[in-house]
Amino acid sequence: MNLPPLVQTFVLHFGEMGGRWGVNRTVGQIYALLFVAPEPLNADDIVEALGVSRSNVSMGLKELQAWSLVRLQHKPGDRRDYYSAPEDIWQIVRTLVEERKKREIDPTLSMLREALMEAPESAYERHAQERMRAMHDLMDMMSDWYDDVRRIETERLVQLMKLGSRITRLLDAADRLNFMAPKKKKPAHETTDDASSDRQEQRPGGDPDEP
Numbered sequence: 001m002n003l004p005p006l007v008q009t010f011v012l013h014f015g016e017m018g019g020r021w022g023v024n025r026t027v028g029q030i031y032a033l034l035f036v037a038p039e040p041l042n043a044d045d046i047v048e049a050l051g052v053s054r055s056n057v058s059m060g061l062k063e064l065q066a067w068s069l070v071r072l073q074h075k076p077g078d079r080r081d082y083y084s085a086p087e088d089i090w091q092i093v094r095t096l097v098e099e100r101k102k103r104e105i106d107p108t109l110s111m112l113r114e115a116l117m118e119a120p121e122s123a124y125e126r127h128a129q130e131r132m133r134a135m136h137d138l139m140d141m142m143s144d145w146y147d148d149v150r151r152i153e154t155e156r157l158v159q160l161m162k163l164g165s166r167i168t169r170l171l172d173a174a175d176r177l178n179f180m181a182p183k184k185k186k187p188a189h190e191t192t193d194d195a196s197s198d199r200q201e202q203r204p205g206g207d208p209d210e211p
Contacts, residue, residue, distance in 0.1 A: 003049055007033075011029050014028040014031060014032035015032070016028075026056045026057070026060045029052075030060040030064060031069060031085065033046060033050065034064075034070055034084055040082035041082060041084070042080045042082050043081070043083075044080070046061075067095070067096075069085065069092065069096070070084065070085055071083065071085070088154075090154045098150070101143065105139060105143055112132050116132060
């Protein structure tokens with residue numbers, strides 16, 4: 001299978017980027033090839049297109065399956081396994097974020113929770129725990145935010161992301177409205193008590209506790 005120049009550039013780039021994303025070059029190339037392929041490919045197709053060994057392709061496909069980034073398919077009358085990447089780009093992004101959260105964020109949060117439950121035995125440990133608490137609170141908030149975003153429909157999520165800096169302006173406008181909103185009046189009995197207290201405090205030479 002001879003790859004068109006445009007596709008070859010895309011595949012080679014993903015191979016180079018693989019190391020930065022924590023996967024080897026072959027895994028990056030396999031994913032890029034499946035992402036742009038017009039139809040599912042089997043292992044032999046991938047070996048021919050990329051010019052890599054069958055063992056490397058097999059290991060790469062297993063790793064991509066572990067990340068839930070490829071789907072296994074079969075064709076009638078063909079015993080070979082065929083692979084494809086999900087068509088919905090937003091589903092791919094959700095899957096990547098979810099997998100990284102499970103592999104990187106969740107274990108770190110668990111460690112931080114355990115560390116914060118320990119009783120510090122020195123000023124050094126107390127300082128360290130305060131730093132850990134700040135990290136825990138931030139990561140916990142990000143984790144909760146992701147869980148909320150994951151439940152948003154794709155169309156709504158796209159609209160939310162397109163808002164960009166307009167969200168800040170909306171929040172600023174809400175703050176101004178809250179500042180300008182009239183304050184609630186206190187009940188009559190509370191107002192009377194406050195006025196009585198003020199008169200006692202303003203009595204020259206008087207003791208507020210005296211009748």
